[in-house]
Amino acid sequence: MPGSVKRYCNLHLEPDYRKLSDARSSINFLGSAVSTCSGSPEAAKSTTIDSVTLSLLASIAVMGTGGSLQATPPQAPATPVIPAETKAQKDARMAWWRKSRFGMFIHWGLYAVPAGEWNGKTEYAEWIRESAHIPIKTYDKFVGQFNPVKFDAKAWAKMAHDAGMQYLVITSKHHDGFNMFDSKYTDFKVTNTPFKRDPIKELAKAVRSEGLKFCLYHSIMDWHHPDYLPRRSWEVADRPEDGANFDRFRQYLRNDVQQILTDYAPLGVVWFDGEWENTWKEPYGSELYALCRTVDPNVIVNNRVGHARDRALGDYSTPEQTIPPTGLPGVDWETCMTMNDNWGYNSHDHNYKSVKVLVQDLVDIASKGGNLLLNVGPTAEGVFPPEAIDRLKGLGAWMKVNHDSIYDSTASVFEKLPYGRCTVHATTGRSKVFLHVFDWPADGKLVVPGLTNKIRGARILGGPKVSAERTGTDVTITVPASAPNAIDTVVELDVVGMPVVTK
Ligand code: H79
Numbered sequence: 001m002p003g004s005v006k007r008y009c010n011l012h013l014e015p016d017y018r019k020l021s022d023a024r025s026s027i028n029f030l031g032s033a034v035s036t037c038s039g040s041p042e043a044a045k046s047t048t049i050d051s052v053t054l055s056l057l058a059s060i061a062v063m064g065t066g067g068s069l070q071a072t073p074p075q076a077p078a079t080p081v082i083p084a085e086t087k088a089q090k091d092a093r094m095a096w097w098r099k100s101r102f103g104m105f106i107h108w109g110l111y112a113v114p115a116g117e118w119n120g121k122t123e124y125a126e127w128i129r130e131s132a133h134i135p136i137k138t139y140d141k142f143v144g145q146f147n148p149v150k151f152d153a154k155a156w157a158k159m160a161h162d163a164g165m166q167y168l169v170i171t172s173k174h175h176d177g178f179n180m181f182d183s184k185y186t187d188f189k190v191t192n193t194p195f196k197r198d199p200i201k202e203l204a205k206a207v208r209s210e211g212l213k214f215c216l217y218h219s220i221m222d223w224h225h226p227d228y229l230p231r232r233s234w235e236v237a238d239r240p241e242d243g244a245n246f247d248r249f250r251q252y253l254r255n256d257v258q259q260i261l262t263d264y265a266p267l268g269v270v271w272f273d274g275e276w277e278n279t280w281k282e283p284y285g286s287e288l289y290a291l292c293r294t295v296d297p298n299v300i301v302n303n304r305v306g307h308a309r310d311r312a313l314g315d316y317s318t319p320e321q322t323i324p325p326t327g328l329p330g331v332d333w334e335t336c337m338t339m340n341d342n343w344g345y346n347s348h349d350h351n352y353k354s355v356k357v358l359v360q361d362l363v364d365i366a367s368k369g370g371n372l373l374l375n376v377g378p379t380a381e382g383v384f385p386p387e388a389i390d391r392l393k394g395l396g397a398w399m400k401v402n403h404d405s406i407y408d409s410t411a412s413v414f415e416k417l418p419y420g421r422c423t424v425h426a427t428t429g430r431s432k433v434f435l436h437v438f439d440w441p442a443d444g445k446l447v448v449p450g451l452t453n454k455i456r457g458a459r460i461l462g463g464p465k466v467s468a469e470r471t472g473t474d475v476t477i478t479v480p481a482s483a484p485n486a487i488d489t490v491v492e493l494d495v496v497g498m499p500v501v502t503k
Helices: 015-023 041-046 051-064 087-100 136-145 153-162 199-209 246-263 282-295 355-367 386-405
Strands: 102-106 167-173 213-219 269-273 334-338 371-376 420-425 430-437 445-448 455-460 465-471 474-478 489-496
Touching: 087 167, 087 213, 153 199, 153 386, 167 199, 167 246, 167 269, 199 213, 213 246, 246 269, 246 282, 334 355, 355 371, 355 386, 355 420, 371 386, 386 430, 386 489, 430 445, 474 489
Parallel strands: 102 167, 102 371, 167 213, 213 269, 334 371
Antiparallel strands: 420 430, 430 489, 445 474, 455 465, 455 489, 465 474
8 A cells, every 4th residue: 555655765645635635544546646766746747657666665565564565556558559450440349339329328426425416406416526616525425425225237237228228338437536446546436435336347247148238438537536637626725736746647547447448348338538628638548548449459439538529539429418410421429318407316307308209319310320328327326217217118118129220220321301210221132221200191101202222022110011112213102091109110111232312
């Protein structure tokens, strides 16, 4: 532990760390307590101690303390080289993600304890520490109150599976800096709560048992680590920046990221966020991306790893709470979206979208070639809000019948369909054009504009075959008088060759 190393070298702890140590001796920051032998704060800025030196120091310290020192955790190297990759290799790495189309996001952390409420205001969620200006010592009290006794990883994984989701991304750390896994590099973590368990470990197992890819969200921005900069403007007086060293923070972040990629391997995606503050430079993003791909060559990393999230770094784009009007042609993308108005749990937020809106959003996104990552904010007891469970069931009921039109689909071949959306399974020999009918035709005639292909047949997913015939440059499908599914009835048109549309 750092305290033992201290006997042999100077340990540079910035003032905030010392205050915290005094207040809560059980909570420290292994990632920030980098020891140096120079004694100079300036030298500490540029010093990252290598693992050989650390283990040497550790063994000296062990000898000096009668063997009470625990092994120092390995330090993640700075790896600026992004492994080279051909287009075919990237396609292979992205294949499962592109086929999935639908995933579950989970925002779960200490912020579930106040449940969005502070000093009579009820508008908060995962940003509560920042938005309600909660001092760090006050926020730390949630650590002693976090005990989600109803948490059932299998139940969560099953709900994601039954909704038709193919992957699950949960917060290993959000902007508040609290580690929801058993980090080796900080004591500000879930295993130090009364809960004691590691929910990430339990969930990784359960999610994989359901056949879904397990993924983690890890925030770059960190309002708790003493070396993270900048401080929030409202807390500078209480938490001065003096002594904080962003390079040490980067080492801590790399260490944490290396650990999640190792202990919970294989991760499908590492989903970074909170990259926009100007302390996070583009080369740091490249270094972090390279670390991820070095530890796991198959992992997928979102674009928020880089400071300028819209530039080239990362594997896919991440529109938030919005669906790009015409998709993002030529780019892999995933819209992340809440079901209500918040990411983290807010006990007052009952403003949930309807199942109809959510299904149509999923279809709209698939018709534009993107993925939907739909969020749930579980409570501090460890359960999904009832409205979220209801929406997941509704999505699942629709997906059970219509999933063929979503998984492995590609974007619409029509510029616009007046009654809904289109997704496609295209191969050179034979293709399926899925017509998602949001507005059912009153005259029972569904017109497919400008489709030139020879028709093999048509059917309603989960329903009967229907007749489809050429009418000039269009194809006209005769459908039942009323919509079999009020949200979105899918008509599958089976055609010869790749779909070709002239209108
Ligand atoms: O985790 C959830 C939110 O807590 C987190 N992202 C989702 C997935 C989030 N953090 N911040 N925000 C959402 C909104 C922040 C928006 C802004 Fe900016 C930050 C506006 C200006 C700075 C980033 C950079 C977005 C626009 C420019």
